[in-house]
Amino acid sequence: MDPQMMGISKGIECEDAGIKPGLPHTKIFRSIAPDVLHQLYQGIVKHLIAWLKTVCGEAEIDARCRRLPPNHNIRLFMNGISDLNRVTGKEHDQISRFILGIIVDIQLPNNLKSSLSLTLLEDALHSFHGNKSIFVDLGVRPDFNLPKLHNSSHTPSCIEYFGTTDNYFGTTDNYNTEYTERFHIDLAKDAYRSTNFKDEFPQMTLWLERKEKIFRHEKYIQWRLDGCPPPATLKPLPPSIVYERRLKMTKHPTLKAALSRFVVQFKNPTFTRAQIEAQSHSIPLQFNRVPVYHRLKFVAEDPYTVGRPEDSVIDSIHVQPRSGKELSGRFDTAIINDGSGGLTGVDGYRVGQVRVIFSLKPDHIRSFFGNGVSPPQHLAYVEWFSPFTSQPEPHHLMYKVRRSLKDGIRSAGIVPVANIRRSVHLLPKFGPVAPSHWTSANVLEECPAFFVNCFSDRHIYTTLY
Secondary structure, three states: OOOOHHHHHHHHHHHHOOOOOOOOOOOOOHOOOOOHHHHHHHHHHHHHHHHHHHHOHHHHHHHHHOOOOOOOOOOOOOOOOOOOOOHHHHHHHHOOOOHHHHOOOOOHHHHHOOOOHHHHHHHHHHHHHHHHHHHHHHHOOOOOHHHHHHHHHHHHHHHHHOOOOOOOOOOOOOOOOOHOOOOOHHHHHHHOOOOOOOOOHHHHHHHHHHHHHHHHHHHHHHHHHHOOOOOOOOOOOOOOOOOOOOEEOOOOOEEEOOHHHHHHHHOOOOOOHHHHHHHOOOOOOOOOOEEEEEEOEEEEEOOOOOOOOOEEEEEEEEEEEEEEEOEEEEOOOEEOOOOOOOOOOOOOOEEEEEEEEEEOOHHHHHHHHHHOOOOOOEEEEEEEOOOOOOOOOOOOOOOEEEEOOOEEEOEEEEEEEEEEEEEEEEEEEOOOOOOOOOOOOOHHHHHOEEEEEEOOOOHHHHHHH
């Protein structure tokens, strides 16, 4: 029955029984919103992962988890996910960032092979309900009489009724108990650990009271030291989505490695590719070493920090060669702007694997460019992947890319570090069965094709999806 009609009928029943309804004009069922933590992460996602493990095989799922390349926004489950116990909502959140990518072309038994806006959300739910019978057909479960599964169908209507933290991005943080559950640690677990575990409630209360007084006094002192500034006016922002990012380089390079096409292109921006290639042969390199950096960080100001705003690292790119016999190298992939890319969309962007981040010494700059010319301070040598297609793959809405080759050699180039927008996670196209010789460390070298993971974090979802 429609919840609205249920509310009306209950009111009529109360009146017939001589009971005065408490809130006769309130549709109480609209106050029950889907909960992201318990009903999605710990509900539907939990069930879905269990079903996928049963259908696809735990060994194959675990093998693919172990072969994902590293990324700042992705947790690698190097032991797989089948043996995880007491999985937290945060772990389910992390698994949901790559689970679609690792089952895209997985081999199913009996050759059975089974998608912005509220319309897309409803279409995705529609598609799921239209195909969920595969789990019944495969004998994973007899039916789908799950309250949490039914509750997810109310998500679109709840967004319409209650809105979100930001109507443009459509995140449902207004009704996610993940944030309030965080207080279990501060108000219960930490407080309990401070006691002697006997008659703990008065001790916990006193500990919390003293902690809050110290916290308030500390804030007051800092406010006075800052000159008693007025309260900051905060513009509401969706969590984890701050479009404006700043590059942060280390003050000194970590080690001290070759370049001429960039010099020609920088000095002659109207040259064609053939002209750049021809002219580059005449550029002499009087050195064979340059300062090299091993990590690129992206920071953003936390808009919710009261008093003195602090920068937080929200993304990073590792460019680290192999160290010794045990530690393998790591060269992360990134989305790179050609100068015409905007805040959202793939136009003007391309995926590249960053191989070296370096800078030029002043005498190198003078010999290449002459006096009065200031090239970018930090440069990056990247190996290109194929350009983005006009549309993503239709079945899972992720873009497919592969190494860009010229005469069998990887295409590469030098770009200003400022053109690197952010890191990007590439999901290997495993095929029916993950090759046994692939590892997390070599999969970017061994795998011929990848899917650009637009689910690794909210920022990339809103820019690429």
